[in-house]
Amino acid sequence: MKKIFKLFVAVSLLLVYSCNDNADYNTDDYLTGTASEGGAIVAVNKDTGGKLLGIPSSTDFATATVSFAASELDFSVILMSGGNDVSGYEIMKSLNGGTEVSVATSTTLPISLSYSTPEEFVSNLGIAPTDLRIGDVISFRTKMIRTDGSVEFAGPNEGTFSVTISCSSDLAGTYHLTVVRSNGPDVIFPNEKIIEVSPGVYKTESIYKWDVGSIAPDQGFNFQDICGELTVPEQGLAQGYYSNVVIGTEPGFVDGATGDLKIFYSVDFASGPVTCIGTYVKL
Incomplete structure (x- = not known):
């Protein structure tokens, strides 16, 4: 499938300087000012x-x-x-x-x-x-x-x-996921969930359950849908729960006819990076 060219996307902002205890505002990040x-x-x-x-x-x-x-x-x-x-x-x-x-x-x-x-x-x-x-x-x-x-x-x-x-983007749902990885046999997740985080931004439920176990809240990663092109920004494993770096290796895509997804990414481990191709078939 011909991939749509890559766009720079930003829906930026969520910041805050905390000098009080206002529960209506995020006070995790601190800013400088005059x-x-x-x-x-x-x-x-x-x-x-x-x-x-x-x-x-x-x-x-x-x-x-x-x-x-x-x-x-x-x-x-x-x-x-x-x-x-x-x-x-x-x-x-x-x-x-x-x-x-x-x-x-x-x-x-x-x-x-x-x-x-x-x-x-x-x-x-x-x-x-x-x-x-x-x-x-x-x-x-x-x-x-x-x-x-x-x-x-x-x-x-x-x-x-x-x-x-x-x-417009509507990729949230349940998929049959097959992961082809460079360090072992293919792995199948028959009921993989994709959750919308914000418009055009999603998180997956699974990534390396067979390697890192189940102690993390989830083993997923975030990705972006930009007009049918899927990109994985650099991030920590399991949405930052681990320090292992997850990053896209090339743009993925949405099959416009079936709604299926293809995502390309790698995960860094002490033994070296493991490259993966995830094929998500919409259920």
């Missing part, structure tokens, strides 16, 4: 999410229009520290790093933005939804206006969120 020098440290709500997914009219993504099937944005920014000399906050929006426009303002935080249609995503950008193409990125970032009239923006890990236009 609140002590004035300004503010802000963070993106851990429940922030967004997607703009559809079906392209052709595989020529540079020209193909997109029939959108899922449009959603729930973006919120909270004050984590400082802010005494900040008189206002704005959420700025841009397309592919172009001119920014203001789409929400407030004198205090939190500040939020919610969309449910493609029209809302492109509002004020001077384009229509039909102008969007697979791979386009709509970004949001937080602007702060200080009491002296100066302006600053939150750092890229503090108040920024991006949504990449991509293809």
Whole structure:
């Protein structure tokens, strides 16, 4: 099957600086800021999410229009520290790093933005939804206006969120999995589950149960579906439970006619890397 060319995809963000015990926000990651020098440290709500997914009219993504099937944005920014000399906050929006426009303002935080249609995503950008193409990125970032009239923006890990236009993806389900591996005979998992983590991002249930046993929460790995092309980003075994590196060796693919999957990856062990080809037959 001819593979669709690889796109760079990002649905970025989930960050936070913790200086309190607010259960509504993820406080695992710590950020640096300049609140002590004035300004503010802000963070993106851990429940922030967004997607703009559809079906392209052709595989020529540079020209193909997109029939959108899922449009959603729930973006919120909270004050984590400082802010005494900040008189206002704005959420700025841009397309592919172009001119920014203001789409929400407030004198205090939190500040939020919610969309449910493609029209809302492109509002004020001077384009229509039909102008969007697979791979386009709509970004949001937080602007702060200080009491002296100066302006600053939150750092890229503090108040920024991006949504990449991509293809609809629905790979969650149960599969009959056959793994061809370089260090032994084929292994079969008759009821392998694939779970959706976020739009276009999935996790498998099994990977090396025959080698690492069953002490981990699961032995799966994460992969991405980018318009029918499947990639495995570098990660730790069992979603980081082990330090063994799992990484894709070449792009996999979805069989458009059957819904079956083919994923190519390797796992590093002390004895060396083991390459695998996983064939997932939809049940």
